[in-house]
Amino acid sequence: MENGKYVVKPMRYQCRIAGKPANYDVKYPGTYNARRDNLEGFWKPCFGYTHGVILVDVFYENVSKAKMEGTLLETHEKDENVVLEFRPNNGQLMHVACLWSKWTAPGQPDLLSFAAITDEPPAEVEAAGHDRCIVPIKPENIEAWLNPEASDLKAMYAILDDRDRPYYEHRLAA
Secondary structure, eight states: OBTTBOOOOOOEESOOOTTSOTTHHHHSTTTTEEEGGGTTTTTTTTTTTOEEEEEESOEEEEEEHHHHHTOOGGGSSSOOEEEEEEEETTOOOEEEEEEEEEEOOTTSOOEEEEEEEEESOOHHHHHTTOSOEEOEEOGGGHHHHHSOOTTOHHHHHHHHHTBOOOOEEEEEOO
16 A cells, blocks of 8 residues: 555565565575564564555465375375475465565665565365465455554464365366
8 A cells, every 4th residue: 555545566576674685585585485483473574564465366385296196205205295286276366465575775776675474384284284374464454554553563463364265176287
């Protein structure tokens, strides 16, 4: 939101928090996702301040082939990685909760970047072999999410708790 209006901004999907050195991209390569259990830790400069939403109809996750098949790792020559495509079975777009930041540094171009918030997975995602899942928020909570109050983080957690819970069908990604 800017000046009370929704805006669409192109941003990099790997958040570099304002004030952090550029090498954080290498030092913390997982900053494309903001773990819910670390929102008041690593993500404190963004949580309660700079929230966004991305519209998603499908997401992809890297999983261990052994976990996906439900077999023991010992039965495989090596632990292969496979990419699974997850899609909500209701066919609706998901409004995925995100945090974003505007990074600036002397002599460098400004960088707008974001991270999707993830949490414990629903049973069907866990059964497919992945231990995290994006958090889709309900449309009626979008305005409150995009206008966070840092003094009321309980309200932000309540939005994350009151999430959409579609059933995610999965298949091997092409």
